[in-house]
Amino acid sequence: MLQLLLTNFPDIFNPLSNCLSVYKEQHSFLENLFHEWGWSNEFFLQKYEVGQYYKGEHMEHGAYEYDCRRILAWMVYLNDCSGGTFFPQQRFTTKPKKGDLYIWPAGWTHSHHGLPSKQEKYILTGWCEMYKVT
Numbered sequence: 001m002l003q004l005l006l007t008n009f010p011d012i013f014n015p016l017s018n019c020l021s022v023y024k025e026q027h028s029f030l031e032n033l034f035h036e037w038g039w040s041n042e043f044f045l046q047k048y049e050v051g052q053y054y055k056g057e058h059m060e061h062g063a064y065e066y067d068c069r070r071i072l073a074w075m076v077y078l079n080d081c082s083g084g085t086f087f088p089q090q091r092f093t094t095k096p097k098k099g100d101l102y103i104w105p106a107g108w109t110h111s112h113h114g115l116p117s118k119q120e121k122y123i124l125t126g127w128c129e130m131y132k133v134t
Contacts, residue, residue, distance in 0.1 A: 001046050006039055006126060013039070016074065016101070020128065023072070023103060030071070036131040037071055043126030053083055053114035053121075060106035060127060070106040072128040083117025096121065 006013050016039060024030060030037075048054075060073040075085065077096040084094035085102075089109055094102055096117075104110045106127065 001044050003042055003044055006041050006043050012043075012076075012124065016126075019101060019103065034071060034130050038128060038131070040070075040127045040129045043124055046123050046125060048083070048114070048117065048121040048123075050118060050120060051116050053116045055113060057088065057111050057113045059108050059111045061108075067106075067127075069129040069131075070127045071130060072103055073106050073110075074101065074103045074126050074128070076101050076124040078122035078124065079120070081117040081119040081121045083115045083119075083121055085112050085114055087112045096123075 006016070020039065061067060061070045075094075077094075077098060077100045079096070079098050081096045084096050086093045087104070087110055089111065093115065094100070104112075
């Protein structure tokens with residue numbers, strides 16, 4: 001897993017920002033709840049070997065300093081493969097296709113875990129969060 005800064009990659013940041021604008025329009029009540037929020041500047045490039053996957057069901061929002069401000073999570077598949085991500089509460093499994101973007105709430109209602117793939121799997125993952133007030 002490689003940690004990167006989102007603003008250093010305009011080819012990723014700009015399309016994500018466009019998607020976030022659409023998401024904010026569709027869910028306008030979020031602006032009333034969270035006045036200062038947007039993309040976290042860090043994101044991760046992850047590679048899973050054949051058969052590897054993130055086994056533990058988890059959510060992206062937590063009690064720690066680094067994850068307590070997360071509102072949304074996002075993931076982009078960088079290649080086609082057979083192993084997706086399963087969201088038990090929604091009974092939904094992603095079908096990884098190169099370039100597909102998924103955005104979901106960071107809380108417990110959208111817990112998820114990976115599924116094994118017969119090919120290597122490459123993904124980008126990151127978050128939207130409330131900005132820290134200083």
